[in-house]
Structure formats: C-alpha cells, structure tokens
Amino acid sequence: MTLSLSRPELILKLIVEQYLSDGQPVSSKALADNVQLAVSSATVRNTMMALEQQGLIRSPHTSAGRIPTTAGIRLFIDKMLQLQPLSGFWINELQRKITPQLPISLLCQQAGQLLTNLTGFVAIVSAPKAEGRIVRQIDLVRLASDRLLLVVIDEDGDILHRVLHCESAIDNSTLSKVLCLLNAALGGGGQWQDGIERLGTIVRSETGLCQQLLQKVLGQLSLDELQQHQPLIFGQHQLLLTPEYQQNPALQQVMEMLERPDGLIRLLQSLTLDDKPKLLLGKESGFIELANVSLIAQRYQSQPQRFIALLGPRRMNYARLIPLVEACARQLNLNLNRRQASP
Known part of the structure; x- marks a missing residue:
C-alpha cells in the first residue's frame, strides 16, 4: 500500500525511519539527497524548522541533525507505519514452540522466552493462573527412608513435584x-x-514427624501458589546490553520496576481490555520509569484476562515487532482454546 503524504509528513517519516534504524540525528543535507523528496536543502531546513515548532522533532545537541520526539514517533506509527508480514522463520518458531500439548504454565513460559529470543527485548506474560485454581490430585512417593516426592496436579495439567528431605x-x-x-x-x-x-489448620493440630512433614508440604504449596500468580518476565538481562541502556542511566529505573512489577502489571491490564494490539511510547505510560522505553501489548484471553507484552527501547522496529506480538497472542489463544475443547 502506497501512502499519500504531504511534504512535511514525508520528511517526518524519513527522519523517524532513519532514527529507528540507527539512532543518529538526521541532517537536512541527508534528507535533501533522498530521491523521494527532490527538493532543495533550504526547503528541507524550513520544513524541519516547522516540524520542530510543532514538537515533532528536536535537536539532541548543537549539531544540525534532528531526532523525532515521542509525539513525532506517535504520529508516524498512527499514520505512516506499514506493518510487515512475519518471516517464515518466525512463523515456524511460533508454531513449533507454542503447542497445545503443553500445560498452561509451560505454554506461557515458552511464549515469553520465545518472544525474548526472537527480539532481544523484555517479554512480559500475565500470571499463568487465575483465582480459583483447582487441585486434581496430590500424592507422596517414597524415594528413600528420609526423602519423599511431593506430586500435585492441578486442573490444567500443571504438575508440581518437589523432593522433601x-x-x-x-x-x-x-x-x-x-x-x-x-x-x-x-x-x-x-x-x-x-x-x-x-492444611494450615491441620498442621497446628498435629505433632512430631507428622507435623514436620505437613509443614514442609504446606511451604511448597504456598510457594507454588505465589509463583503461579506472579507475572512471567523474560530477558531483563537483554535490556542491560542495549546501547541505550549503557548511555542512559535512567533506564536503570526500568530494571527496578521489573523487579517490583505490580504497577506495570496494572498498567498492562488496563491497556489490554480488547483484542487489539496496544503501543505505549515513553511517557505515554504515565510512569517516569518508562519514559525511555516502549511497550507493545496484546490480550490473548479475555476470561480470565491474560496478556503478553514486549518492552524495549523507544527505537524499536515497530513494523516487525507489532505483528510478532499479535501473532504470539493469537498462537497462545488458539492453543488455549484447543486445550479447552479437548475431551
């Protein structure tokens, strides 16, 4: 699809695309040399000045180059971004790694890890379990005279197995x-x-070795319940490796937010109330910690509400990554529906 753009829009588009590609300020000379424009450097400079007055581009320092502001990137995404189809490799990886045979917890883990592996950014998946989790089976298997294997299976087929010493x-x-x-x-x-x-009530009424064993089981069950209701976050270390992180200490606040993600999860839950992909750029999130990053989020299940999201520097390849997050959510939804339809 060919976009019909005015000259200022085309110049903004070229600036944003170049910035997203290499992160460097774009000069008027470089733009004037672009065959898509065919105008003089003076015309480009005047247009850039107008774009700067509108708050769509800015000068990061005293050089002649300009970079887009958050408002400029937002206008580009809303009006000029052309999404790219997924590569065959990405499609194959989604179909191969996110399969209906997996229990829900492992399905969510696979999706989050795959998203991080394919992009090099941080993947966030809502907690695998919703309230009202059902226990289907519990057992203790003797491994040795002083060791037992605790096995608990829930209604989704997820298995907890822990060795009790x-x-x-x-x-x-x-x-x-x-x-x-x-x-x-x-x-x-x-x-x-x-x-x-x-079980907590029962523990208090028992004594001796019986009480000790029950306390060990209670501890493992409580820990697993806590973990199952926590969001899954993958690739935090990837953020540490980005050039933007090395140059911008403010991104360290993002790491702190990922370690205590309650506010971030509430934001993503409020963002993913329908089945359309959502994109937040920097300060649009309302969190100062996220001022230098972007979030792409997509709901993949409505009841209970579950989402998957990608967090990375503002300088992302949105044309490729938005379709990837969408496809990942579709694959999760498809396989969850297949599981529910299975006898």
Whole structure:
C-alpha cells in the first residue's frame, strides 16, 4: 500500500525511519539527497524548522541533525507505519514452540522466552493462573527412608513435584497418615488456596514427624501458589546490553520496576481490555520509569484476562515487532482454546 503524504509528513517519516534504524540525528543535507523528496536543502531546513515548532522533532545537541520526539514517533506509527508480514522463520518458531500439548504454565513460559529470543527485548506474560485454581490430585512417593516426592496436579495439567528431605526416617504409618490428611485438605477437586488454609489448620493440630512433614508440604504449596500468580518476565538481562541502556542511566529505573512489577502489571491490564494490539511510547505510560522505553501489548484471553507484552527501547522496529506480538497472542489463544475443547 502506497501512502499519500504531504511534504512535511514525508520528511517526518524519513527522519523517524532513519532514527529507528540507527539512532543518529538526521541532517537536512541527508534528507535533501533522498530521491523521494527532490527538493532543495533550504526547503528541507524550513520544513524541519516547522516540524520542530510543532514538537515533532528536536535537536539532541548543537549539531544540525534532528531526532523525532515521542509525539513525532506517535504520529508516524498512527499514520505512516506499514506493518510487515512475519518471516517464515518466525512463523515456524511460533508454531513449533507454542503447542497445545503443553500445560498452561509451560505454554506461557515458552511464549515469553520465545518472544525474548526472537527480539532481544523484555517479554512480559500475565500470571499463568487465575483465582480459583483447582487441585486434581496430590500424592507422596517414597524415594528413600528420609526423602519423599511431593506430586500435585492441578486442573490444567500443571504438575508440581518437589523432593522433601526429612530429618529422620519416615515409617509407613506416618506416611499413610500424612497422605490421608493431605487428601482431606486438598483432594476432591477443591480450590488450591482453600486447601492451603485447611492444611494450615491441620498442621497446628498435629505433632512430631507428622507435623514436620505437613509443614514442609504446606511451604511448597504456598510457594507454588505465589509463583503461579506472579507475572512471567523474560530477558531483563537483554535490556542491560542495549546501547541505550549503557548511555542512559535512567533506564536503570526500568530494571527496578521489573523487579517490583505490580504497577506495570496494572498498567498492562488496563491497556489490554480488547483484542487489539496496544503501543505505549515513553511517557505515554504515565510512569517516569518508562519514559525511555516502549511497550507493545496484546490480550490473548479475555476470561480470565491474560496478556503478553514486549518492552524495549523507544527505537524499536515497530513494523516487525507489532505483528510478532499479535501473532504470539493469537498462537497462545488458539492453543488455549484447543486445550479447552479437548475431551
């Protein structure tokens, strides 16, 4: 599709495209030499001056070159950006790595890790589990006289398995009693969190080795419940390697926000209320910590609401990355629907 642009729009488009490509200020001479313009350097300079007065470009220092502002990049994305089709390699990777056979937690992990691997940026996936998680099965398997394997399976097929090390040998009678109490607390298709609360009550009424074992199980169940309700974040180290991070200490605030992501998750939840891809540039997010980065986000499930997002420097290849995040969300949604439709 060919865009019909005015001269100022075309000049802005060329500035943004060059900046997104190499991060360098664009001079009027470089623009005047562009065959798409066919105008004099004076005309380009006058147009650039007008664009600067409109707040769409700015001079980063005393050089003659200009870079786009957030407003300039936003206008480019909203009016001039032409999205590119996914490469065959990316399509194959999405289909190969995000498959319906995987439990939901692993499906989300695969999607986030793949997005980071393909882009080199930070991927954020909403918590794999929603409230009301159901326990389908719980078991204790003897590995040795003083070691047990805890196995818990939830309704999505996700399996928790943890080795429990005990201070003394566990006789069969104690093992049978503990397993009976665990099934009383968590068995029968009850909710995970409710089961944890019931198990906590049971622990307080027991003594000795039986109580010790139940406390170990309670600790593992509580930790897993906490982890399952935390967002998945991949590729933080990738941000550390970007030239922008090396040159801009303000990006260190992003790392701190990723370590305590509650505010970021609320932002992404409010952003992904429909099935359209969303893009936030810098200060548009309302968070000073995100002033130097961009977020591409897409909802992939409405009930419960789940999203996937990509965070990186403002200088992203939006034409390629927006379709990638969309495709990743579609693949997740497709496979979640296949799982739900399976008998």
